[in-house]
Amino acid sequence: xxxxxxxxxxxxxxxxxxxxxxxxxxxxxxxxxxxxxxxxxxxxxxxxxxxxxxxxxxxxxxxxxxxxxxxxxxxxxxxxxxxxxxxxxxxxxxxxxxxxxxxxxxxxxxxxxxxxxxxxxxxxxxxxxxxxxxxxxxxxxxxxxxxxxxxxxxxxxxxxxxxxxxxxxxxxxxxxxxxxxxxxxxxxxxxxxxxxxxxxxxxxxxxxxxxxxxxxxxxxxxxxxxxxxxxxxxxxxxxxxxxxxxxxxxxxxxxxxxxxxxxxxxxxxxxxxxxxxxxxxxxxxxxxxxxxxxxxxxxxxxxxxxxxxxxxxxxxxxxxxxxxxxxxxxxxxxxxxxxxxxxxxxxxxxxxxxxxxxxxxxxxxxxxxxxxxxxxxxxxxxx
Amino acid sequence: xxxxxxxxxxxxxxxxxxxxxxxxxxxxxxxxxxxxxxxxxxxxxxxxxxxxxxxxxxxxxxxxxxxxxxxxxxx
Numbered sequence: 001x002x003x004x005x006x007x008x009x010x011x012x013x014x015x016x017x018x019x020x021x022x023x024x025x026x027x028x029x030x031x032x033x034x035x036x037x038x039x040x041x042x043x044x045x046x047x048x049x050x051x052x053x054x055x056x057x058x059x060x061x062x063x064x065x066x067x068x069x070x071x072x073x074x075x076x077x078x079x080x081x082x083x084x085x086x087x088x089x090x091x092x093x094x095x096x097x098x099x100x101x102x103x104x105x106x107x108x109x110x111x112x113x114x115x116x117x118x119x120x121x122x123x124x125x126x127x128x129x130x131x132x133x134x135x136x137x138x139x140x141x142x143x144x145x146x147x148x149x150x151x152x153x154x155x156x157x158x159x160x161x162x163x164x165x166x167x168x169x170x171x172x173x174x175x176x177x178x179x180x181x182x183x184x185x186x187x188x189x190x191x192x193x194x195x196x197x198x199x200x201x202x203x204x205x206x207x208x209x210x211x212x213x214x215x216x217x218x219x220x221x222x223x224x225x226x227x228x229x230x231x232x233x234x235x236x237x238x239x240x241x242x243x244x245x246x247x248x249x250x251x252x253x254x255x256x257x258x259x260x261x262x263x264x265x266x267x268x269x270x271x272x273x274x275x276x277x278x279x280x281x282x283x284x285x286x287x288x289x290x291x292x293x294x295x296x297x298x299x300x301x302x303x304x305x306x307x308x309x310x311x312x313x314x315x316x317x318x319x320x321x322x323x324x325x326x327x328x329x330x331x332x333x334x335x336x337x338x339x340x341x342x343x344x345x346x347x348x349x350x351x352x353x354x355x356x357x358x359x360x361x362x363x364x365x366x367x368x369x370x371x372x373x374x375x376x377x378x379x380x381x382x383x
Numbered sequence: 384x385x386x387x388x389x390x391x392x393x394x395x396x397x398x399x400x401x402x403x404x405x406x407x408x409x410x411x412x413x414x415x416x417x418x419x420x421x422x423x424x425x426x427x428x429x430x431x432x433x434x435x436x437x438x439x440x441x442x443x444x445x446x447x448x449x450x451x452x453x454x455x456x457x458x
Contacts, residue, residue, distance in 0.1 A: 036429035042437060055429040069429075136407025172449055174424070179413050184424060188446035228447035234424065236416040250444035258444035266421045274421070284443050308443050318434075341430055347441065374437055376430045 028106040028133045030065040033058050036380045044345065044372020046078040051092075053378075062103070069097035069114075080368060081307070084355045085202050085215060093118040106133040120199075122151040125166075142172040154199040162195030180236035191225045203305040204355075204362075205294035212362040213293060219303045221289075226252035242266040255288030256309065276320035276341070283313040292351050293363045307368065311350040318343035318374075327381070336381045343374040424449055 035056045042049040051072035059065045071094070078088035099112035108131045116123040131142035148166035170188035177183055197220035207214035230248040237243055243265055250258040264278035287309040289302035320341035327333045346369065353365040360366075409417075416422065425431050439445050 036427070038429050038433065040433050053429055053433060071433075137411070138407050138409060168446070170447070176409050176414070176417060179409055180416055182417060182422065182424075184449055186447040186449045190446050226445060228444065230447035230449060232424070232449065234422055236419070236422055240419070240421070242419075242421045248444070248447055250446065252443075254443075256443040258442070260444065266426075268421060282438070282442055282444070287443070308441060312442075314442065320430075339427065339430070341434075343434065343437075345437075374434065376433060378427070378430055380427065380429075 028103055028108060028137075030059050030062065030101055030103050030108065031057050031067075033383050034380060035383070036378055038376055038378035040377075041375040042372060044374075045080060045347070045370035046083065048076045049073050064103075065101040067097075067099040067101075067112075069095070069099075071095040071097075080354065080356070080370075081201060086200060091118055091120075093121075106137070107131070120153045120155050124149050127168075131172075138176040140172075140174040144168075144170045144172075146170075150194070152195050152199060160199060162199075164192060164194035164196060166193075167191045182234045184230075184232040184234075186228070186230040188228045189225065190228075191223075193223050196220045196222065196224055197304070198306060201306055203291070203294060203303045205297050205299060206362060207297070214297070216297055216303070218306065219301070221254065221302055224252055224254055226250060226256075240268055250284075254309070256284055256286065258282065258284035272324045274320075274322040274324070274337075274339075276318075276322075278316075278318045280316040280318075281313070282315075284311065286311040286351060290351070292353050305352070307349055307352040310352040312348060312352070313350075314345060314347045316343050316345045332383050333381045334383060336379065339376070339378050339380070341374075341376040345372040345374065346370075347372070 036054065038053040040050060040053060051074045053069070053071045055067065055069045057065060057067040073093040074090075075093065076088075076090050082088055093116060095114060095116040097112060097114035099110060101108055101110045103109075108129075110127075110129045110131075112127045114123075114125045114127075116125075125146060125148040127144060127146040129142055129144035131140060133140050146166075146168035148164070148168070150164035150166070152160075152162040152164060154160040168188060168190050170186065172184065172186045174182060174184045197218045201218045202215040203218055204213045204215050206212065228248060228250045230246065232244065232246040234242055234244040244263070246260070246262040246264075248258075248260040250256070250260075260280065260282045262278060262280040264276065267275045269275055287304055289300060290304045290306075290309045292305060292310070294300070294303065318341060320339060322337050322339040324335060324337040327336050348369045349367055352368050353363070354368040355365055357365060420426060435448050
């Protein structure tokens with residue numbers, strides 16, 4: 001909570017400065033008028049997810065802007081968790097978003113709301129941000145706050161109903177260093193309270209049954225506070241291409257420590273083609289209360305065998321190709337592009353075991369890993 | 384708590400910076416390369432928010448994905 005108070009104080013200090021200082025005479029800019037229509041596809045670890053996503057942004061009088069988004073996940077899951085402790089299922093998640101921005105001088109005020117629904121989970125999120133260009137537009141500082149309220153239910157159980165309350169505080173700084181180099185830094189604190197575990201997932205413990213182990217429900221702490229710090233740099237190479245490096249550190253009150261490294265390269269080819277490649281490496285230490293196999297039932301206060309909380313690493317290699325064109329006989333679309341992005345992901349777990357093979361003593365099964373393929377195909381139009 | 388006091392002082396200076404004029408060391412007319420779309424932090428927001436969702440659904444860490452956009456002020 002000390003950290004939350006500190007971030008609140010920082011927000012108040014910055015907001016006071018912005019409020020009491022007259023807006024500089026040169027105005028900032030709002031995002032371009034743009035519409036994106038995307039089809040997304042994920043296939044990995046026995047889970048297939050696909051669906052559409054739409055994002056539209058429109059400015060009015062160069063001072064106001066609105067944006068609206070629509071997103072659908074159609075999930076068909078036979079993941080390792082589902083196979084070993086439940087039955088494969090299908091479900092759909094739909095998310096709507098609406099945002100508003102107001103530009104006054106070099107300060108942009110933004111507010112947005114989103115709603116996500118699936119048959120056993122609902123989430124409402126309201127976000128506010130204030131950003132300012134300063135020091136001759138070399139620096140952009142943004143403060144943001146987000147509040148989320150989730151409703152957790154369980155299929156086949158009309159009595160089960162839980163809540164999650166979420167507060168997110170963050171600050172982003174983007175800094176022009178030279179004619180070719182931009183640096184960025186972000187800090188974000190996420191504080192959650194409520195029912196934070198998955199109501200279906202179970203942990204296993206050693207038991208005197210033929211299989212050698214039995215299951216009991218997961219039990220997570222009811223609070224979690226995580227902090228993330230990210231640093232990034234983007235550099236314009238001597239020829240027309242860009243190179244970006246990112247690093248993120250993460251730590252939370254469940255004992256998860258994570259580090260993420262990413263490098264990305266963008267290469268235009270002629271006037272119309274754009275090629276991207278990126279590699280991302282992620283590694284995390286597991287939650288303090290996580291175990292693949294507990295020594296007995298109810299062996300500790302908190303229990304988790306959710307592989308997202310295990311000690312793990314992941315690697316992602318992605319490619320993207322975009323083609324820009326003019327849409328014939330459609331005057332109001334100034335330019336358009338079609339893009340295809342493909343990512344190959346590999347997830348390796350250090351203490352989450354694959355229970356599908358038989359003939360192993362409990363706790364000696366092979367460690368689990370899986371590959372995933374992610375495709376994003378989208379059309380963008382600027383108007 | 385000296386670091387936090389220093390932080391507040393630095394932030395207050397930053398926040399009230401609009402009251403004073405700072406001469407930019409990279410002039411607006413020198414930002415041609417920075418204004419190139421290839422230098423945007425987030426060129427395709429619909430695609431990047433999706434891949435972020437993919438990561439966050441399968442990993443324990445979240446946040447600090449960057450949202451300060453702009454930074455160039457050269458449009």
